[in-house]
Amino acid sequence: MQITVTVNGTTHAHDVEPRTLLVHYLREVVGLTGTNIGCDTSSCGACTVHLNGASVKSCTVLAVQADGQSITTIEGLANGSELHPMQQAFMENHGLQCGYCTPGMVMAATSLLEENPHPTEQDVRLGLEGNLCRCTGYHNIVKSVLAAAEGANA
Amino acid sequence: MTVVDTPPAGVIGTRRLRREDPALLTGEAKYTNDLPIPGALHLALVRSPYAHAKILNIDLSAALAAQGVVAAYTGSDLQALWASPMPCAWPVTPDMKNPAHYPLALSKACYVGDGVACVLATSETAARDAAELVVVDYEPLPAVTNLEAALADDVVIHDEIGTNKSYTWDLKIGEDAVTQAFADAAYTVSERYVQQRLLPMAMEPRAVAAVPQPFGGDVTLYSATQVPHILKIMAALTCGIPEQQLRVVAPAVGGGFGSKLNVYAEELLCLGLSRKHGAPVRWNEERTENSQATIHGRAQIQHIELAADSNGKLTAVRVRLLADMGAYLQLVTPGVPLLGAFLYAGVYDLPQAYDFSCTSVFTTMTPTDAYRGAGRPEATYAIERAMDALAREVGVDPMEIRRRNFIQADQFPYTAMTGLTYDSGDHQAAADKAMEMVGYADLRARQTTQNVDGATKRLGIGISSYFEMCGLAPSRVLASLNYGAGGWEAATVRILPTNKVQVVTGATPHGQGHVTSWSMIVADKLGVDPEDVDVLHSDTAISPLGLDTYGSRSLVVGGVAIDMACDRVLDKARKIAAHQLECDAEDLDFAGGVFSVKGSPDKQAPLAGVAFAAFTAHDLPDGVEPNLEAHVTYDPPNFSWPFGTHICVVEVDTETGQVDVVQYVAVDDCGNQINPLIVDGQVHGGVIQGLAQALFEEAVYDADGNLQTSTLAEYLVPSAADVPQVTTGHTITPSPTNPLGVKGIGEAGTIGAAPAVINAVVDALSGLGVTEMPMPASPLNVWTAIQAAQSTTVQEGNA
Numbered sequence: 001m002q003i004t005v006t007v008n009g010t011t012h013a014h015d016v017e018p019r020t021l022l023v024h025y026l027r028e029v030v031g032l033t034g035t036n037i038g039c040d041t042s043s044c045g046a047c048t049v050h051l052n053g054a055s056v057k058s059c060t061v062l063a064v065q066a067d068g069q070s071i072t073t074i075e076g077l078a079n080g081s082e083l084h085p086m087q088q089a090f091m092e093n094h095g096l097q098c099g100y101c102t103p104g105m106v107m108a109a110t111s112l113l114e115e116n117p118h119p120t121e122q123d124v125r126l127g128l129e130g131n132l133c134r135c136t137g138y139h140n141i142v143k144s145v146l147a148a149a150e151g152a153n154a
Numbered sequence: 155m156t157v158v159d160t161p162p163a164g165v166i167g168t169r170r171l172r173r174e175d176p177a178l179l180t181g182e183a184k185y186t187n188d189l190p191i192p193g194a195l196h197l198a199l200v201r202s203p204y205a206h207a208k209i210l211n212i213d214l215s216a217a218l219a220a221q222g223v224v225a226a227y228t229g230s231d232l233q234a235l236w237a238s239p240m241p242c243a244w245p246v247t248p249d250m251k252n253p254a255h256y257p258l259a260l261s262k263a264c265y266v267g268d269g270v271a272c273v274l275a276t277s278e279t280a281a282r283d284a285a286e287l288v289v290v291d292y293e294p295l296p297a298v299t300n301l302e303a304a305l306a307d308d309v310v311i312h313d314e315i316g317t318n319k320s321y322t323w324d325l326k327i328g329e330d331a332v333t334q335a336f337a338d339a340a341y342t343v344s345e346r347y348v349q350q351r352l353l354p355m356a357m358e359p360r361a362v363a364a365v366p367q368p369f370g371g372d373v374t375l376y377s378a379t380q381v382p383h384i385l386k387i388m389a390a391l392t393c394g395i396p397e398q399q400l401r402v403v404a405p406a407v408g409g410g411f412g413s414k415l416n417v418y419a420e421e422l423l424c425l426g427l428s429r430k431h432g433a434p435v436r437w438n439e440e441r442t443e444n445s446q447a448t449i450h451g452r453a454q455i456q457h458i459e460l461a462a463d464s465n466g467k468l469t470a471v472r473v474r475l476l477a478d479m480g481a482y483l484q485l486v487t488p489g490v491p492l493l494g495a496f497l498y499a500g501v502y503d504l505p506q507a508y509d510f511s512c513t514s515v516f517t518t519m520t521p522t523d524a525y526r527g528a529g530r531p532e533a534t535y536a537i538e539r540a541m542d543a544l545a546r547e548v549g550v551d552p553m554e555i556r557r558r559n560f561i562q563a564d565q566f567p568y569t570a571m572t573g574l575t576y577d578s579g580d581h582q583a584a585a586d587k588a589m590e591m592v593g594y595a596d597l598r599a600r601q602t603t604q605n606v607d608g609a610t611k612r613l614g615i616g617i618s619s620y621f622e623m624c625g626l627a628p629s630r631v632l633a634s635l636n637y638g639a640g641g642w643e644a645a646t647v648r649i650l651p652t653n654k655v656q657v658v659t660g661a662t663p664h665g666q667g668h669v670t671s672w673s674m675i676v677a678d679k680l681g682v683d684p685e686d687v688d689v690l691h692s693d694t695a696i697s698p699l700g701l702d703t704y705g706s707r708s709l710v711v712g713g714v715a716i717d718m719a720c721d722r723v724l725d726k727a728r729k730i731a732a733h734q735l736e737c738d739a740e741d742l743d744f745a746g747g748v749f750s751v752k753g754s755p756d757k758q759a760p761l762a763g764v765a766f767a768a769f770t771a772h773d774l775p776d777g778v779e780p781n782l783e784a785h786v787t788y789d790p791p792n793f794s795w796p797f798g799t800h801i802c803v804v805e806v807d808t809e810t811g812q813v814d815v816v817q818y819v820a821v822d823d824c825g826n827q828i829n830p831l832i833v834d835g836q837v838h839g840g841v842i843q844g845l846a847q848a849l850f851e852e853a854v855y856d857a858d859g860n861l862q863t864s865t866l867a868e869y870l871v872p873s874a875a876d877v878p879q880v881t882t883g884h885t886i887t888p889s890p891t892n893p894l895g896v897k898g899i900g901e902a903g904t905i906g907a908a909p910a911v912i913n914a915v916v917d918a919l920s921g922l923g924v925t926e927m928p929m930p931a932s933p934l935n936v937w938t939a940i941q942a943a944q945s946t947t948v949q950e951g952n953a
Contacts, residue, residue, distance in 0.1 A: 033188035034181015036408070038357045039441040043866035046357060074181040087179040091171055094835045098665030099178025100357040100408025106179065125874040132866065134357050134409050135665050137842030137903075138874040140835060 003067040007032065008076025016063045022056075023047040025063035026073060034074040034103050038132070045131030048104035048111075049073050055111035057104075057130070074103035077110070086110045086148045095144030097135035105131045109145045119149055164678035169831035172670045173685075174663075183406040186361035186378045187438045194363060194434040195224055197424060198281035200271040200288045201446065202263030205297035205518040205859020206311065209261055209290060212271050216287040222280030225431070226273045226288065229258030235426035237394030240482070241417050243384075243638035244489035250321040253312035253516075255482040257419035257426070263292070264311055264481035265520050266860055267446025269419055274427060278438060297518045297859030301455055301476050304515040311481065311516050320479050320488060320514040325495050327571045331507040332461075335470030339461035343543045349452040349532045350929050351478070351853035353863070354525050355871050358408020359444040362421050363436035364428035373429060374401045377421050380410040380664055381702040384639070386694045388417045388485070393425050400425075404692040407664035411843070412524035413448050414664065415704045416485045420447075445864035450853055451525020453478035454491065458498065458536045461507075466548040466555050470507035473498045473536065477514040480521035487523045488514060492635055493623070493705075494529030496572045500537035501581045501621045501797060502559035506571045518859045524704060526843055527901040530622055531908060538618045538909035542916065543925065552617050552913065553594070556585065560619070567890070574623070574631075576795045577897075578887045579823070581619055588617075588799040588821040591883050597803060605921050610809050614918025616802045618910035624898035625794035626705030640789065643707070644699035645715035647676065647723050648783035651769035653762035655680060655687045657719075660700020661712035662692045666900065667832045668708060672716055674828055675894070679720035680761060681747025699787065706796070706898025709828065714892045715788035722784030730768055731759035733775040794889050794897035798822035800841070800906035806918040811937030813849055813915055821883040822902050826895040833899050834882045840903020841880045846872050847904075848911035850930050870930075919943070 004013045007030055014029050026032050026049070035058060038046035047058040050072040077084040083091065086106050096102040105128065112119065112127040119127065124145045125138070133141060177183040200212075214226040239254040258269045271288050275281035296309045304318040311318055326332075336342060363376040373395065379385050382402040390397040407414065420437045428435040439448070454477045461470040477491045491512040498510060545555035561568050563580040570576060589595075594615070601613045626632075629640035646658040657672055673687035690696045701707075724744060731749035732739040735757055742749045742759075749764070751757040764782070767773065771780035803817035820837050827833045850870040854862045863869040880903075888895030908929065915931045916924060923943040928935050 027188075031190075032181065033184065036185070036358070037187075038359070039866045041441070041865040041867045044357065044441075074179075078180050083176065083179065087176075090179055091175040094172065094831050096175060096178055097667070097835060097839065098357065098407065098409040099174070099183055100185065102178055103181050121879075129873045129875040132357065132871050132873060134355055134411065134843070134871065135839045136835060137838035137840075137880060138877060139838040139842075139880050142874060142879075 001064050003064055005066045006070040008072055018064055020063040021059050022061040022063050022066050023058035026058060032073050032075050036100055036103060038100065043132065045108060046101050046104040048107040048131060050107060050111060053114070055108045074107060077106065085151055089144040089148035089151065093140050093144040093147055095136065095140045101131060101133040105133060105141060109148065112145065113149055113152065117149060117153060121146060165674045165684055166678045166828055167830065170670060170674060170684065170829055172667045173673065174667060174669055185358055185406045185408055186363060186376050189363060189376060189405060191363050191365060191434045191436060194436045195274045195276065195431060196278040196281040197420065197427065197435055197437040198273045198285040199269040200285050200290065202266060202268040202270050204263055204292050204294050205266050206295040207263050207292035208295065209259065209263060209270055210293055211291040213289040214271065216289065217273050217284040220280065220284040220287055222276040223284045224274045224276065226271065226284065228271050229256060229260045232258060232426065235430065236392060238392055240419065241388045241392055241485060242483040242487065244486045244636065246323050246488045246492060246636050247321045250488060251315040251317065251319065252483050253315050257422045265518050267443070267520060268481065272423060274431065274435065297857065299517055299519060299855045299857060299859050301478050301515055301517065304517050311518055318516045320483065320516060322511060322513045323492060325508070325510040325572065327508040328506040329509060331505065332470045332472060332509045335461040335507045339469060340464040341462040341466060341544060341547045343460040343540050343547060345458050345540050345543055347456045347536055347539060348928060349454040349456065349535065351453040352451040352525060352847055352851050353445055353853050353869050354411045354413035354448065354451055355869065356409035356411055356413055359439035359441055360414065360418065360420065360448060361438045362424045363434060364424040365434040366428045366432060372399045373425060374403060375421065375425055376403050376405060378407050378414060379404050380407065380414040380662055380704055382662055382692055382694055383660060383700040383702050385417055385421065389422060389425055392422055401695045404662055410664045411526040412451065412528055412704060415524050416449060441866060442864045445869065446520055446861055449484055449523035450480065450520050451522060452532060453522045454532050456532065456536045458540045460540050460544050462544055466544060466550060466558050468499070468502050468504050468559050471499050471504060472509040475512040477512055478519065478522055479514050479516050480519050481516060482521050484521045484523045487521055489635070489637060490522065490524055490529045492529065494533035496574055496623060497530055497533035497621060498537050500534060501561060501619045503561045503565070504571050508571045519855055526840065527904045528705070530901065531844060531905045534618065534620045534905045535909045539913060542913045553585065553589065556617065556619055557582065575792060576621065577792055577889045577891045579795060579797050580885060580887050581797060584797060584821045584823055584885050585619055585799040587883055587885055588801045588819050591821065591881060592801045592803065592817060592819040594801065610807060612806050612808060612918040614804045614806060614914040616910045616912065616914025616917055617799065618906050618913065619799045620797060620906045622706065622796045622898065622902050622905050623793045624706035624796060624901060625710030625790055626707045627793055628791060629789050639701065641701065641711065642787050642789040643701055643711040643715045644785070644787045645712065645719045646783065646785045647716060647719040649723060649765040651766055653682065653765050655682055656690060657687060657716055658690045658697045659712050659716065660697055660702065661708040662700065662702045664703065666703065666708060671709065671828045671832060672713065675713055675716055676720055679717060681745065706900040709896050710794040710892060710898050711788060711790050713828070713896065714894055715786045717894055718788055719784045719786040722786060723782050726778065726784070727761060727764045727782055729775055729778055730764045734759045734767065790892065792891045794891070796822065796824040796897040796899060796902050798902060798906060800910040802910040802914040804911070804914040804918055806915060806936060808922065808940055811933035811940065813931055813936060815845065815878040815911065818878050819881045819883065820903060820906060821885065822899065823885040823887050824899040824902065825887060825889045825897040828896065836899045837882050837903045838880045840901060841907045842872065842877050844904040844907025845877060845911050848908040848929055848931060850876065852930050
């Protein structure tokens, strides 16, 4: 099927198999490998991207469903060499170790703050429930998101 | 113990942000399955759906006819590719049974997920689709999933060895003394604990790509591995590839926790098939495959007995361990129980009365191997739970029983009954600090008022004091344990002509921040900016010597090697500087990147000038070679022995069995800290991984040997919403055995956490007569334990 998708501001037109998942489309067709795959049951959230500004697990969306839509991946978050405030907060608070869950975690966290700019610690923990991390114990991820919220609200 | 209050000089000891992060935060980092490899064929495996079955016939014809399929093979088809079976590097006893194990099974499948055939195709989807078309005729055999039943040999898994027992390994110190101590004991404790099977679940599943050169026979293996150096040697031997023709690269690696410390069938298949077909071959693991075909952890049944005198002071420890090897021995499978064998007396002063014996058995489940802590969390769990049981026997507070038994600060270096020397420690100080941080006395008071008869929300406080034997390892000690390699680490430090520094390390980071920490060590040592230090790693063409990252060894072995290499570079630089300043080398001081003459500090030679002079070689002293570079291979004289006390506070709902962790304090002592930001991160992650074993995780098999928790929907890796904050604290007791005074920290959290959590749950319910608590302490398990204790109490009341 022919689809037209805007990814990180650039419009792409491709012919894809109907069964192609958005995450495979992004990684293998568009060539953006920052979005990671960590499971096959939509449990881990490593593949989280923004679809029209809201976070989705891109393993749970078919590429054809993204036809005519706008996608932002982790590669589209920074402004040139300047990290997005959420990326900066993760760096400053050691919110990542191996980095594999990080793109999905950052995309979920930015979306969370869009919905709730003043989250409590519990809001952050519940808001990121769909994103698993095996390295950090979440302590510094939560701290990063709260710091980003505070920075944005300052 | 000293608590550092003064600001550290230089960058060591500062919370420096990680240099690794920007690439990881922006999607720029390349994991193995991100690598573009033109022309690669994709490998898919056909895996056994049976735990134990004869392979009667394999029909590949439908798969071969499928679109995009290049080839399909059975195990027998590929036997010519292997120079030897899959490697096990740790034959713990001379009579250990190790059944031959090939990348694809030959006549029998021995666990669900065992590879029996494979397909090569032009795309990943074509390969996976075609793998489903392979028709295998199986004759199912009974599964063996119970360790104690496995020992009876009613169903023997590996016919060629004729038994399910792999080995028995003993560590017996003073057998008569043990017998006497139990005969004389005022108090004894006899406990049985089950270390449930765990799935390591690194967030990045495994991935492999083998790329052969078109001419000459060289091949590069990219793999999501913790151990490119070990993999290179083992893969060369197993595939019969001359070692110099094999290069192994670990790109960005998304966590390992021991699960990527191995040599896997898929790595060997990609290598062998890439050479056979003269084309790159790659394989990406799906999560369900990861659950079935990547090693599992723990899986032990522990019997521990303590003898104590009338003061509750330990007089003997006896341990009987039954360890589940799974279906085959992987790289270090049989050695995992040995890593814990020395630690069943924990942090306590024990006379020469220690009786440890481990028997290991095969089952029809996924092979086990090292998982974060590897043997040491199991040992710590057993002794720390048993100490709580002893406290109940003696009738004292759990902290008091520990205080009476701690090895005292003035006893270090302490020669343990096992003959190992504990380098340094102050257990009471760490325990005191943890008690102060958690508010121990207040909590106990609150507990008295809260846990009254009929209370349904019960407060529990759990303590775990641990010792970790890490920094693997002195090569001679490994030899005495029959391990097949040494425990050294290699480092090269070279100062480039423009005074930038290149460090080559044999340690292989996969999330630990080595680049940041190593650059900090070098910066302070050489007086350069850490940003000017490049750290090269994880590619055997760049870093040809190394023993990689596991066992909390990177800093205490690899980092120390770098420190020593800096010293050697400076020794050489000193000679050149002395030549320039026309003085004796002994008359030079070095600080802040500048050599200066003692007594005449204005006479200076900056390292930058010395480095450039070493490069031009126009005017070097006689006998001094050009360039500033030094290579060190460091073999540690001892393990390092980090320690600490963790205290967990829980509230247990007796009506639902729900456990809420309301406070978690971890006081860890890893000696001097290079980067406290990274140290705390390691503790946070480790604690939550241990807490996850205590409360959430279990690899559940049914009686037919089917893994029922093979996805992240069923296997409960906790989310942010499930876990507490972790409050970290530290005491600092430098290790006297290495020049940096450091100890490992990668596994400490995992070692300390599980017993602290379960001790807290038992403590909360002790008023209800609960003393037994399985892991995970899920609502169902907790509720069941309460009911069992209550019915016992009722029966006793009626008797």
